[in-house]
Structures are given as C-alpha cells and as structure tokens.
Amino acid sequence: MNDESLADSVSLRPERPEDEAFLLEVYASTRQEELDLTGWNAATREAFVKMQFNAMRQGYAGMFPYGSFNIILLNQQPVGRIVVSRGDVEFRVVDMALLPAFRGQGVGTFLLRELLAEAARADKPVRLHVLKMSRATRLYERLGFLHVGEEGFHDQMEWRPAA
Helix, strand or coil, rough: EEEHHHHHCCCCCCCCHHHHHHHHHHHHHHHHHHHHHCCCCHHHHHHHHHHHHHHHHHHHHHCCCCCEEEEEEEEEEEEEEEEEEECCCEEEEEEEECCCCCCCCCCCHHHHHHHHHHHHHHHCCCEEEEECCCHHHHHHHHCCCCEEEEEEEEEEEEECCCC
16 A cells, blocks of 8 residues: 555554553464463463563553554554553653554554654654564654664664754
8 A cells, every 4th residue: 555545544642541452463463473382281371472462562561652553443443542642751652552453554654654754853863773684673663763772672773853
C-alpha cells in the first residue's frame, strides 16, 4: 500500500478495557518464535505469555504514565498497538506491534513516518529500543534511525530531525 491509501485506511484510537484480549493476542504473536524454541506445552506457553503481558502492561503504565496507548486500526479493524511517550526532551516509541497477517504492508512505516514528521515539527529526537537481530531494525534504519547504544538484548536507536 502507498502512503495515500494508508492515510485513508490507517487510524489510531485509545486503548479501552475491552481491548485486553486483543492486546494479549498481539503480544503473544510477538513472542511466538521465541516460544517455539521452548518445547513447552500450550498451557505453559499461555501462562508464561499472560504473566509477561501483565508485567509489560504494568511496567509501561508505571514508566510512561502520560504515554499514548493506542490501538492501530486498518479500515477500522484492530490490527495492532502502538505506545508513544511524548516528553519534554524526546519522543519515545515504547512499543509497536502488528498481528502477523498485517506485517509488511506498510502500516508500521506509515505510522512511524507520521510520528517522525510530528517530532520534526517539535524539533525533538525519537528514540526506541529494539530487540537485537529483530527484523524491525531494518525498518528503523530505512527511516533514518541510527544505533546509539545497547542495553542487554536490545539496541538503542535514535532519529533526529534535520538541522
């Protein structure tokens, strides 16, 4: 899809309590490859994912109390989530995930370009952490993010508006 058609079909809305099952599904989809390596049965996988999901939700709410927690919609259908913290010094992409069927269609690229344009108007950098060796790293690099450090299993990346 191109940016024009995406502009007409991609939108965001705030997360709501009734989105909990959908958000868990999105989160679980991001852990699938990792879980496939464990050999765990379905019940163990489900318990682990729920525990990790709840910890993530609590952590994000605590660390980014003023963040925007949104559901990504494609033609009004929920397809993912994005969490962005717009601070005094930086914009931080806390989390962005799409269901597997909607990855690679330009939705994430479109949303990030919109965020980068907003950050450029505010003259603020955009920062994020990405899992080392993640496919998302290529997307961030294409959009002009640079590696600025590492922390455990994650690379720190940053985009700065043109001077």
